[in-house]
Amino acid sequence: MQRCAACGRLRFPPGYLCRECHGADSDWVEVSGRGTIASFTVMHRAPTPAYAARAPYVLALVDLQEGPRMMANVIGEDALQAAIGDPVEVVFEARGEDGFKLPQFRRAAR
């Protein structure tokens, strides 16, 4: 994740300047990939036909241990048992033909 060189806050989504202190310098740091579910929904109606085959699927907001909030799907066999406050950990899901990997989350042991 991008980190502000002036105030040290992580910047997500990444951008030209820090949304807290407005400094422009930054570097990149590795984060734990662990967080908790801030909220979620089970999506029954997909936005486009491409997602319809996945429904019902879990759309969630995940608060990383390091602070930033991300959107992702909770995936895995027990995804539909997701609850607010559940610990989750990142997994990388392959998408498309060119090796792109999308960060996703699965429920982790408490």
Place this chain on the structure above:
Amino acid sequence: MSPHPLRNKAIIAGVGESEIGKVPHMTGLGLNAQAARRALDDAGIAMDEVDGLLTAYSLSEPYPMLGSVLAEYLGLRPRYGASIITGGATPAVMLSHAAQAVATGQAEVVLVTAGENRATGLSRDRAVQALSAFGHPYFEDPYGPHIPGFYAMIARRYMHDYGVAREDLARVSVQTRAHACRHPNAHMRVPITIEDVLRSKPIAEPLNLLDCCLISDAAGAFVVTSAERAGDLKAKPAYLLGAGEMHTHEHILAAPSLIEFGAKQSAEQAYRMAGLGPGDVDFAELYDCFSVVPIIEAEEVGLAAPGEGAALWRDGRAALEGTLPINTHGGMLSHAHAGAAGGLFGIVEAVRQLRGAEGERQVKRHEVALVHNEGGILSSHATVILGNQPV
């Protein structure tokens, strides 16, 4: 402290609604023109007196210069004009801008319109796709969200933190529909029950289809002019007493909080400008894109304590006969929703109720109305306080 320079300075002189529902024989521009014509007729002001034009945006007719296109379509050459895009918050923002324009002499008569042919001008799939464009292109859209999904996460967190029941959300849809049943131009006028809401098609848990606003063909319009003209108009004027805004984010992943939003600060500014407080509000028109939203907004604008908003509907206060009627026209859940027109109808309805002649839909106390519009994912907020006389 001296009174706010904009308080009591501008009036809404006329309001209008287009045909609403499925109106396949009209374009979005045509719906706007129809609403504009009706608003000007209501005010008793001629089209050629209009020297200011504000409008919003259209997903079904996505002109990059909609304001200019609409002026062309209406045969107007305004000296004050813009398209304003703050999502659902746009109408109340436009009212504030129009008031500033007439108060400073930038325009004498500002016509404000919004709406589109969202029901028949877009296929259902294209409408869902267009609305999906509100997500962050890189950090939200890859996960298959849509607007109901974003609001579902807010609903889930709200219910979790305050212990609010699923039925409490459904009750908002039911009550709002009951109001629409008394509105001659509402899109949906068949009564529904809590069971109907709970059994309707699941969209994004906990929200079902009947927790979601409509997709309508509809446009609304209002005419803003100086309060100095209040005496020589056809209809009773509504005074702009207070206005406030707050813009905190666009994408839900960047929202400062999932339970506190900008409606609070927006309303605080409006109350301050008006010199009034929540206890002075006789009725309210709150943005209701989803059943949970007016509950949250009622709390934020000070009409209920945090976590207590649903009680307004549970104990009947929000009903037309109640002590604090809310969404008296049927809201976006049952009257109409077509882009920025959704919130504009809240302003139209507030003006009509303030005049006191809505028959079986008329609220008892009608001196002060609060209208709250919000856009995005509770991202952009605009609150206006209107009165049937100056304060």
